[in-house]
Amino acid sequence: MPNISQKGLQMPESPIRKLVPYAEIARKKGHKVYHLNIGQPDIKTPQVALDAVKNANIEVLEYSHSAGFESYREKLSQYYKNQNLPIDTQDIIITTGGSEALLFALGSTMDADDEIIIPEPFYANYNGFTVASGVKVVPVISSIETGFALPPIEDFEKLITPKTKAILICNPGNPTGYLYSQEEINQLAEIVKKHDLFLIADEVYREFTYDGYKHYSVMNVPGLENHAIMIDSVSKRFSMCGARIGCIVSKNKEVMAAAMKFAQARLSPPTYAQIASEAALETPQSYFDEVITEYKERRDILISELEKIDGVKVATPKGAFYCIAKLPITNANDFAQWLLETFELDGETVMVAPAAGFYSTPNVGLDEVRIAYVLKKEDLIRSVAILKAALEIYTKK
Structure with a gap:
């Protein structure tokens, strides 16, 4: 056998x-x-998203652009700008869920046996994505005693080797619910700039913050444009887990050009789910x-x-x-x-x-x-x- x-x-x-x-x-x-x-x-799920699929007048269920509907990317760019995130249409590639966005990010920035530092505990599928990509996870442990706050930046620095290509965070965190402060994000920004690494931020829970705390995105950090890669998804924001629509976002043109080749290889994200996701952007505050x-x-x-x-x-x-x-x-x-x-x-x-x-x-x-x-x-x-x-x-x- x-x-x-x-x-x-x-x-x-x-x-x-x-x-x-x-x-x-x-x-x-x-x-x-x-x-x-x-x-x-x-x-x-917002009714406007469900109605958009129900009322879609489609005679041929054809491929979309590999980057996703241009109309959706334009509206998504405006959505981000309304959230004070300086993201343009060309900075976005629509993916089949946040999962595919993460795979595109890993595939576009790392080769076999390269290393990625991740504070743990982390979203369990990061283990699977890295195995699929041939990438080695180098963990830095956070503790329940500190509420799973960012470990000391020295703990990251001592783990960096010539094989290190990126640091990956989830903010707010799955499974901990920890929300990184602006100071913590800036600390990570400084270390990736110092060592010329990528900072990949899984921000799919961005809207879900409590007690007056505000989310601070890697896309807001000045001078991080060539280092920052943001992962996003409609799954939790609009309670649309089954739509399987996400996106990879970066100002780094080389990263996005590489990600586009992965997007072309899988042809396109699903049409009906994009229709629902575009309509969901009309959901009221x-x-x-x-x-x-x-x-x-x-x-x-x-x-x-x-x-x-x-x-x-x-x-x-x-x-x-x-x-x-x-x-x-x-x-x-x-x-x-x-x-x-x-x-x-x-x-x-x-x-x-x-x-x-x-x-x-x-x-x-x-x-x-x-x-x-x-x-x-x-x-x-x-x-x-x-x-x-x-x-x-x-x-x-």
């Missing part, structure tokens, strides 16, 4: 999705499963105001309830809609599987994402889980009650 590739063997499982078979078993038993494991918002208020209330309830559980430690997120919780256990993978396979409270259980999959350093985060507060408030309260009851039993096993 032929062998599969080393790349295939090295490709990590998703910590978010690998427990799905156990959730399906739990449902077949008649148990209700509260999904705290995945960032799938229950917020309604009131939509976002209501969504932010709702997520802040959910965050406050979740954190408050988690802090009532003995032995649980949690950092309060400033953005996105995730948090990392440190549990009084030794193996979150085993605990998460046990929750679905064995435990139930009045016919209900919860699904969490073991946090070890959000690190690349072995044996780190084994007692942590990521929780997404994308459920309505009463479901979050119930979920934490189930989690508390489960921990009481599990820790006595």
Whole structure:
């Protein structure tokens, strides 16, 4: 029998999705499963986006431009400018989700065995994207004790080698919800300029910030034009995860020319999803105001309830809609599987994402889980009650 590739063997499982078979078993038993494991918002998609697809008068479903609809890129440029981001139409390539944008960024800036420094814990699929690109992740660990703040800049500098090509951040962060300050972004800007590196910023949660904190983009840093690459997506902003539309943004013309070749190789992003995404830009500010208020209330309830559980430690997120919780256990993978396979409270259980999959350093985060507060408030309260009851039993096993 032929062998599969080393790349295939090295490709990590998703910590978010690998427990799905156990959730399906739990449902077949008649148990209700509260999904705290995945960032799938229950917020309604803007009606204007859905209507645009419904009313599209298309006789031939043809390719679009490899960079995406020009009309969409023009409107997206204006959207960014309204957010005080100096982004022009030619700085944007539309991609099939933020995932493809990240792959284009890696492919355009790095060769096999090059290195990228990423503060961890980080979005689990960064591990997969780098494996697919033949790039080595060099992690710099942030800590729950500091709320997952940016590690000291000296920790980055000592990791830089001739193979280092970029630093990658997620801001606000998935899975931590940490929001980097303007000072922290400027520190990163200085180090990438000093060592002639790229700074890739995954900013798909830009609008989701709380407590008066404001997002500061890498696209706002003066003098960083040739170093900054921004990744964006409609998935969370407009609750359109299934559209699979994102974009790669940079002022660096060589990066964008290289990214365009990758875009041409995959032909074009999906037409109907672009129609929906372009229409979504007409969503009124009131939509976002209501969504932010709702997520802040959910965050406050979740954190408050988690802090009532003995032995649980949690950092309060400033953005996105995730948090990392440190549990009084030794193996979150085993605990998460046990929750679905064995435990139930009045016919209900919860699904969490073991946090070890959000690190690349072995044996780190084994007692942590990521929780997404994308459920309505009463479901979050119930979920934490189930989690508390489960921990009481599990820790006595």
